[in-house]
Amino acid sequence: MSSGGLTIGDAAARAGLPVKTVRYYDEAGLVRPGRGANGYRVYGETEVHKLAFLRRARGLGFSIEACRALLSLYEDHGRASADVRRLALDRVAQIDDKLAELQELRQVLVELVDACQGDTRPDCPILDRLSGEEVP
Amino acid sequence: MSSGGLTIGDAAARAGLPVKTVRYYDEAGLVRPGRGANGYRVYGETEVHKLAFLRRARGLGFSIEACRALLSLYEDHGRASADVRRLALDRVAQIDDKLAELQELRQVLVELVDACQGDTRPDCPILDRLSGEEVP
DNA sequence: CTTGACCTTCCCGTTACGGGAAGCCCCACC
DNA sequence: GGTGGGGCTTCCCGTAACGGGAAGGTCAAG
Numbered sequence: 508m509s510s511g512g513l514t515i516g517d518a519a520a521r522a523g524l525p526v527k528t529v530r531y532y533d534e535a536g537l538v539r540p541g542r543g544a545n546g547y548r549v550y551g552e553t554e555v556h557k558l559a560f561l562r563r564a565r566g567l568g569f570s571i572e573a574c575r576a577l578l579s580l581y582e583d584h585g586r587a588s589a590d591v592r593r594l595a596l597d598r599v600a601q602i603d604d605k606l607a608e609l610q611e612l613r614q615v616l617v618e619l620v621d622a623c624q625g626d627t628r629p630d631c632p633i634l635d636r637l638s639g640e641e642v643p
Numbered sequence: 644m645s646s647g648g649l650t651i652g653d654a655a656a657r658a659g660l661p662v663k664t665v666r667y668y669d670e671a672g673l674v675r676p677g678r679g680a681n682g683y684r685v686y687g688e689t690e691v692h693k694l695a696f697l698r699r700a701r702g703l704g705f706s707i708e709a710c711r712a713l714l715s716l717y718e719d720h721g722r723a724s725a726d727v728r729r730l731a732l733d734r735v736a737q738i739d740d741k742l743a744e745l746q747e748l749r750q751v752l753v754e755l756v757d758a759c760q761g762d763t764r765p766d767c768p769i770l771d772r773l774s775g776e777e778v779p
Numbered sequence: 780c781t782t783g784a785c786c787t788t789c790c791c792g793t794t795a796c797g798g799g800a801a802g803c804c805c806c807a808c809c
Numbered sequence: 810g811g812t813g814g815g816g817c818t819t820c821c822c823g824t825a826a827c828g829g830g831a832a833g834g835t836c837a838a839g
Contacts, residue, residue: 514786516784516786527826528826528828530827545787545834545835546786546835547785547787548787556774559774560774563772563775565826567748567751568748570825570826571825571826580767581773584765585765586765587762587765588759588761588765588767588769588770589761589762591767592761592769595755595756595769598752599749599753602745605741605745606745609704609738609741609742612703612704612738613735613739615703616703616734616735619731620731620735623724623728624725624728625724625725626725627725628723628724629721629723629724631722631727631728633727634713634716634717634727637696637700637713637717638695638717639695639699650816651817652816652817661796662816663797664797671795681803681804681817681818682804682818683816701795706794707794
């Protein structure tokens, strides 16, 4: 009777992750498989679920450390949903910071692009700006 | 009479960059200073201008490779402004991709956060989603 | 018995630097 | 003439989250 143990390749396939990533998560202590007599990693259903959980969390941009926290809340059936919510809100705040930064950069770049003729002549407000000329 | 050569510390200060960064730009072949008899890097006005140029270009999020291209256009007085403009447009496109990605993630996260009570109870739509439950 | 597809560990590369060690160099001060 | 404290040099490690690839063990099929 098979114990349901999967090799890393099968586990990775079921979780939808590259084998390298699964190995990395092991090394990082996120999902620790057992080991067979031959030294192979052995993944059970629980581990496969955790791997898939990690795939989705990473897909939302949570860092490995945030994933570690999420995973431990996932396994803690006595958790407070507030703790999970806080992690998600932190991630939203991170995203908002990045969005603001990128929007600002985009604004500046678009203005420069619009000011540039973009023809065969060398005159270029973009380079002028990068070389520090005042553009009042 | 001083030849106007600056040590890396002074050049970095004038360009508004950390010394480590200036050294990195040397190693990367972006701004190559001369060398004094004692082996010290020697920066002239031209090099300092290039360093400041790089600071501004990096500030707009151009990669080192894009900076290399910008710098070579900056020095090529026979350039076509269209080439500069194209680099800037590429950067805008990059930013737009990132913005779209982040806005999508933000959307999903906010929906999950809104659906979560965030109290002391363990029930959490966020974890449900991460663990793969259907949420129709 | 031998493929060939797995698996293992280990090491390097990615981006754009920052931190820190070990060892010269130089200027000021006593 | 020392000596101290900067500043300079190179070199190596660490960052985040893996990917690529080498060298070698294992296993089921033919």
